Amino acid sequence: MQFVLPLNRLKNQTTLSVGGKASQLGKLLGSGVRTSPGFVVTTEAFNLFLESAKIRPEVIKILSSIDHSSSVSVGKSAQKIKQLILSKTIPQSIVTQVKESASRLPGNTFAVRSSGIVEDAQEASWAGEFDTFLHRSSKTIGKDIQRCWASRFNPRALVYQKEQKINPKNIGMAVIVQTMIPSEVAGVGFTLNPVTHDAEQLVIEAGLGLGESLVSGQITPDNYVVDKYSFEILDKTISHQAFLLKRGSVGVVKQTLTQKQGSKQKLSDQLIKELAKQMILVEKHFGHPCDIEWAVAKGKIYILQSRPITGIQKEVLEPPKHTYKQMWETAGFGAFGVSVAVVESLRFRKEFSSFSEKNWFLTSEKTQCAMYYSREEMKQAAKWGKKDFLNPAWCKEYFARSKKSYQSAGSFVKKHSFSTLQNFSRDELYTATQKAGDLLAELFAYFTMCQPQCTADLENTLQMELQGNISSLEIPKIVAELNRPTQMTTIEREQLDWLGLCSMNVTEKEAIPLLQKHADMYGIIGTAGSAKFDLEYYQKLFKKRNKQEAAQEFKKKKKYWLSVAAEKRRLARKLKISSQAVKIGNIIADVGYNRFELRLQGWMPLYFWFLSALFPTLEKRYGLPTHLSMQLTFVELLQFLTSKQVDLKELEQRSRFLFYRHDDGRTSIITGPAGRKLAEKNVPPLPKNVKELSGQVAQVGLVTGKAFILRWNSPNLNEDMDKMPKGSILVVGQTLPHLMPAIKKASAIVTDEGGMASHSAIVSRELGIPCIIGTGLATKLIKTGQKLRVNANEGVVEILSR
Template sequence: MELLRDFKKIDKSDVSFAGGKGASLGEMTKAGIPVPFGFVILSSAFEKFLEETDLNVEIEAILDSVNHKEMHTVEHASEKIEALILGAVMPKDIEDEVQKFFKNLDSQYVAVRSSATAEDSASAAWAGQLESYLNTNEENLLENVKKCWASLFTPRAIFYRFEKDLHKQKISVAVVVQKMIESEKSGIAFSVHPVTQDRNQVIIEAGFGLGEAIVSGQITPDSYVVEKQPRQIIDKNIQTQSRGLYRARKGGNEWRDILKDKGEKQVLSDEEILELSETILHIENHYGFPCDIEWAFENGKFYIVQSRPITTLHNNQNNLSSDFLRLIGGKKLYPPLNNYSAFIQGSEYNIQKYYGKWYDNKVKLDLLILMRSEFSQVWLSETDIKLASEYALKEFITSPKKFDKRLKLFYKNIDKINELYEKYSYEKINNSSWDELIPLIDEIRDLIWDANAAVIFTIYLDKDFCWDILESIQYKITRQELEAIWPHGTEPAFESFDKAQLEHFLNLLKKKKKLLEISEQCQYFLTDYFSAKSLGVIEKTLQDNFSSFINNSASVSDTLIAEKKKLQISIEKHEKWLSTLTRNEKEVADYLQLIMKTRDRRKNFFAKGLTIIYRIAEKMFSEVGLPFDLIPFYTMKELNMGLEYLEKSAKNLGDRKNGFQLLIPSSDNVKMLEFPIDQAVEEVNTYFVSSHSTGGNDEILKGQIGSKGNVRGKVRIVLNVNSDYGFQDGEILVTGMTRPEYVPLMKKASGVVTDEGGITCHAAIVSRELGIPCVIGTKIATRMFKTGDLVEVDANNGLVRVLEKSK
């Protein structure tokens, strides 16, 4: 049985065993188009793997249980299948063949890409459905091949297969392994304008660095329009690029800042645009149909790394009815938080004294919080977080007693918070005086910030970064030893969050606590703070049907006990592995596990402290007669001012909820800026997006045309696809950038508006396929609009107009 084949021996008729991507690369290689050398691990290798590991029957049975309209069945099936594939051993003959072909490439780094046998036909694009792993080296090659196999069963790939009615077909997957081009510039091109469908125009998008940044919508690229006859550039849209994705020094990818002078320049010269256009037309003429092409540029030469049919062209143009990291101002943007979390982080408080205390005043932790109605966002200085990480690792190695003092304080504070959490139940708080409760707020705040500052270094964990630090202090460990330790050392800490929560739930059940108390604690934990690394079945049981948990606590108890046994097995395996390490290796492994463990304990500790404060706030708001949904917009300082102040500030709280707050911690307190929704854009621009202006104002926002059309509808802001925020049919989806998992929402939407992306990004491609209007690259849509605003999406002109603001 043939398992692998060189590009030179593959052509476009080999989709059934090389997949769409593999067949296309082979076809272009034979046609003399500049394609980096490579080979395909044929679908027969995947099928042999399934057969020899006896996984095929299990996978088929799991897929039979899927109802793609109920996403939890898709996700559950995906988790099971991916775990089966990644946990199985690759047959020796396949492994030997892959390594032999890899050596023949004579390349240190390769791109490893999935290539489904039903991929990229003229009517269906698997845009982003399957996985790719860039800058793969020999060490992680085999593992990434298995990850590509498993990506045939990600939730989005399973969903897409059902949506395109491909689930009844036999779909297998090949894997493309291709010499990695170290792209100076890269991008995407269409041999026909994908928006206007003008067949006399070529569209090229270009950015500095790897093209993955463009495909994923994480940068907005230059775009050029080239007329075929006569051959000339007729339009150029030059963007400023502040960062790019590049090969990391020791493999993998990393974001790097781009100097302003370079980032403001046109990525491709006019001569390069025309040269690339010739190659694009060569490909279109060879295939005889319009093509969507990915290209890269290295050492003065263009390379084609992928080509597929354009799937979004319509026969009748008149029927076309129609992006936790991003850097803003040098700050790392964290995902939307629960407002209660921002509430405590943004307290009027001298947080800097704690960071100075634990990091010799080297870490100030530049922190900025934006709160808007149903979500919050936090900006942290990545430079400060890295400094904290460097400081802590050096301290762990060179000053273990000092590091131990740090941990003792952390655990002492955890114990104190746990003690207070058990003591101050709702009943206790309701029966306590304000003379007792007000000082309690300050005590909890002190406990949280001191412990949080001590272990803030756990946020940042990077292998190359750790190696550089160990090397700088001449620690006796080799790079190879660190590479071997890393996967085991960074597994979820078995003695931490998961086990603690298992014990917590089991104890509640054993003690036959009141169902109301179990409900409160479990629901709070799951809806706001669950880290979803494991215990997926419990998470889904409780989140999807919480009442069934309350009514069937015995069955959940059985599930918890079974999960506890699995964890114990994992602990024993981990301890056995530790016994094989040298002293220095074990020291590094202990540090990595300490980070994993502390990360989780930090979350739980933070959540419990916040719960006590929130209970106190509920008592206060209940006495005054204010709704609890206003609590997140009340600050720590205001809580301390008592009931009379709260009564007077009721209207102010309502205004905050319907507007914005900026919380800016400084050296001695937190500056709080408040402003209504109609002033938000101007104010937010002042702090975040003044250097990214797209010409938008508070009534009209300008972006690029992703998919033509015109529609009116109510805005629904979606910042985290894990929650659709009650998305209704016909609403306008406003988000940072869509990814494949957003497709179910896009099918409900009447239009799409994004902050980032170019005309070849996921949002634009899928919107054209669905035939709905789409405006992309607005930069500030998610900060300018509010859920419920009535807007007009004029995607014929790239504009979004506010017709009526929500009240």
């Protein structure tokens, strides 16, 4: 039986035999373009392997037992199947045909790629779901094919199959083996503009060296926009490339580029136009818009593969499929913070959670950042977040991982002070940076897993559970009670300790060592405002203390924390609240506590370590100013530590303005006029003549008063808080720990950001301050001094004066 077929002889074979990717490659050879020679190991070979190894029944049994709502179940099942496949031997008949076919290919290194079986799922591309092995020798091809087969059951592939409603009994897999092209330039191309969906434009992305660095997101590629009919180059964005990947004697090696080499245009105008013409040939041959991988070697263009741009060909003339909503704002985050928080963290989210966003963008002007997520993907995040958090095994693991990571952060920061770093060699500094960056990415992964969009369905389910037994007017109040954490967060421990300290019968001088100890333990709370709360800060507060009031408040808080768990149980019994509602309320409460600790013990101190220890070390040792280090992505930071080369002009542009985009998993940073143009095009316009805003009730109450806006980009945030009159309605993007002085003066709180596990929700409930969260645009539509009525019984903010 023929188990191996040359790509140039794939004529009548169906995708069920050779897979979608191999079928496309076979057709490419008939379109008149140049591609890499190779062969495909058919699905019949995989079937024979399963039968000869006698593992098919066991594989199907494992697949049928998966709980797809549980990432733990999916992960364990995937691992079992992988071990089964890799422990068996490929039949000799298949090995012989593979060796003979490989010997007839030119070159001595190969790419081994999966070719998924699509069957009836025309919209499913399987893109990125399986594993690829590059620069392999003829000696390893057999094992690499086996590893490709095993990747058919990767966790992400199993979830994707479920989402795409692909027949679960269809477990076939074909594998492609091709000669590696030693590319000088490589990249991807789209036969319609993937951002605007303009069918009259082509978009080409290009990087120096092998294409892996571009596809994996390690570099920011050049971007060229070409008219589809005249082949006029409409726009060029030239990016700096710090390194390239090339084929070495063994595997792939990294070559550092000089400033001049990395800043040049990667593909000449002539080759851009020639490639555009070949892309048109491919699109005409297939009859639909294509996503194309290409390479240039010795001046010749090779089309490596092509796949349909899924979910778009029917909607080319319609608006883009994603609409965006601002979800959070922050200050002090440059390209580094964003790259770690929402790009590098995806590695950990994909490994553990059931869903991670592929489409978002962020604008940053002088480190004042606004984050926008796809509304469509936020619905998916809500659905999968609910399934994850309602899974006891997943939830337990999530909290355990979170705690381990923020404890590791505390230990790392203690061992790597600024003075310690001064004695580090270059290699030691690189190792410490990589470890800190990976840990920070992991912390942000767990933090973003419980963003408001991830817990939205959980919160809605709680409200629905309460309907019927409880009046609609009482539900917000009961929800707030059920969502109260029973554990004190770091901020609440600090408040209790501070009240205890202020109620002590000691002089200001006698209090100094106590205040220093307090600052050492809790000063990190101030780093959200870019500086620790130090001894001087606490001395000023101590001078203003009222010993009697502090003692009373201390007793009140201590009593509250001793009784909160019992009060929740009493409430549930009194109102006959279902066990499911109590369970969900406890989960949200635990998520809120965990989110606090991830922030206060985890990413805040570790991010501050970069700002206060690592970046000043780089400035002292290599002359790179800290404000520019903040504009390096994490990958660029590691590259700088090895090459000492950086594009200062690009970093200066980023520090002024950047548009950071994640478009279907592809990341890019655009600065200057082009970045501002994209921001203007993508940022939703503000509504006009708004008289009221709606949001989510975090703490019930009805308050009328004057608004006081706090903005993250204020250069004098502490002074602004001092100026805030007592009794004001605090309007802010999101309350954070270092805003407590303003929060305590507020008669009500209104926030842009939402989530019952947010800082605003938890603090307002504890302090009994009426609070409405998740209004979206309050800080943009309300002005300081305007008269507001905050109806936190119904979740409505009325603007009473203009």
